[in-house]
Amino acid sequence: GQQLNQSPQSMFIQEGEDVSMNCTSSSIFNTWLWYKQDPGEGPVLLIALYKAGELTSNGRLTAQFGITRKDSFLNISASIPSDVGIYFCAGTVLSGYALNFGKGTSLLVTP
């Protein structure tokens, strides 16, 4: 699979702060997806991006598909305690079906 570099690996923030995480790839991706995974649960899709330059919001979440097609970021505004979890970026290349995942960003939010 393709290697995705996701950063930061973990974040420890206070409630109300904004959060930013990103993923980069050495290959061109044609899809970027952002998932949140709670302990013992499957990943839940937050935002899907299908076009270079696309900027999409889902409530307090905003994600962008980089114009080089090799990167994406996810922003969370005004974080709340229920934002706690592991956030994964994932993407696909033209030739395959597998989702290539980043290693995840562990987010902790203190009240």
Add this chain to the structure above:
Amino acid sequence: DAMVIQNPRYQVTQFGKPVTLSCSQTLNHNVMYWYQQKSSQAPKLLFHYYDKDFNNEADTPDNFQSRRPNTSFCFLDIRSPGLGDAAMYLCATSMDRVWGYTFGSGTRLTVV
């Protein structure tokens, strides 16, 4: 609600005893996937079905097999589970390659 359902949520099996995990979907997606996720790691694709066509990942051990009897159901068979096969197994579906890529809640497999 349309969804991907995995049963059971937790499965304990004995070393070497065959085990089957099941997945069903109401999304009418044509592609179904099985991923393995070990602790603190990202999910790793084992194989997928595009309609009835089975596609195995190159590094998936022979110990893992799959069946898709119809559009809605897909099974993961582990013929002789080893201790290293203890993991969360995630089923996912999509329409064609990426549209609506949805995961189930997973089955946590313990091998004793």
